[in-house]
Amino acid sequence: MRLSLLALLAKEPAHGYELKQALEQIFGSAYPPPNIGQIYVTLGRLEKDGLVRAVDVEQSNRPNKKVYYLTAAGRDALDAWVDEPTEGPRVRDEFFMKLVLAPMTGIADRMALINRQRRHYLGLMRDLNELADRTDREDYVALLLIEGAMLHLQADLDWLERCQEDLS
Amino acid sequence: MSPPPVVHAVNLVKIYQNGGVPVPAVRGVDLRVEAGQFVAITGPSGSGKSTLVHMLGGLDTRTSGEIWLDGKRADTLGESAWALLRRQKIGFVFQFFNLVANMTVADNVELPALLAGASAREARERREHLLGELGLTDRADASPAQLAGGEQQRVALARALANRPSLLLADEPTGNLDSRNTRDVLRLLGEVHRDGQTVILVTHDARVASLADRVVSLLDGEIVDDGFIGATRRRPRGTAGDVVELRG
16 A cells, blocks of 8 residues: 555645545556545555655635645655565465475375365366456456466466376 | 266276387276266376367277267267267367368358258358357458467367357367457357356366366376366455455
8 A cells, every 4th residue: 555655646746535536546446445544544654754745735614635745755665666576476385385294294195185276276266257257348457467366376276287297 | 867978988098109119198087977067177288188088079099998978889989980970969179270271261160060961041150150259250251371370279169169069079279369369268168068068178278177167187197186166265255356365
């Protein structure tokens, strides 16, 4: 949330509600609708860290609203985030630990573990297929996210196959 | 009495000869597929998947074992009897398409329906429907050589479905497709499945495999897992935002 707010403010100063609307518009269904309270809490923390500043703007018949803008430090933090490579997906997950440690427990059969995991991943893939079917064709950000999840699952399945070949 | 299984393989074995050296590809497979079932066969390359599905379609002979189709012994049939069987009730999608080079796309797709006894009009309407579903309507008059690999692959699927086979056998039907074309193929396979046709396909693509009722995993020519894809504990509630949770 912190960095998406900084990115939006890099485009133009905005108040909290505008930021909420912008997030909804950009991400479509790819991001759970942000909670306005959470946005204000995050903006407060960003302000405390010196990454944004707020100015009060007077409104007729209403309480003042706070318009936030990015500071130079905020700009630097945003640039650093965009410029640095993002960590790759984790492979050493819980399943990997089970697979390696299974023989020590004397209970779990590795092939059975792999088979069960494969069926589970295929079940997840089926959920993603259904989700893609339900998603609006215009909502390309959401579709890209689903596609990314599918490709990760495919890689997980390919890896299971590799494990099965090498451990059999 | 329940109807016989559409496909029943009993202790099916295939051993190739490679310069006098026997190379076992399929080593005693038992497989029973009931009418209307959608079965995906997965496994690493060299695990015998393609050989198995080729034997089930009579495109490769077995070394030993039995194949029963709709309760009738099929492994003992000669080539012409197999050809008749395929014309009547089996659609086959090859990994390398096998389209007829000197015929247009439209003719390639209509031919099996015409051979199976459909009228010219029925064959044309079926072809128009299938090519439409696969986004190939404007390629109908092209020759196979003018098509990209992914287009040829979709034509091969349309051809296999032209005479509404009761059994569809397919070897990596999405191997050459990008994600958008894969989606078209998935939709069509879903339709075929809903219509009650039996589908057995070899696939590496988890999106295709996840459509199946049942997944058979091969390793070194043997079945190492055979079961139904279960429901996941956490269904996505509605939007792509939940994908994050799905993966978390």
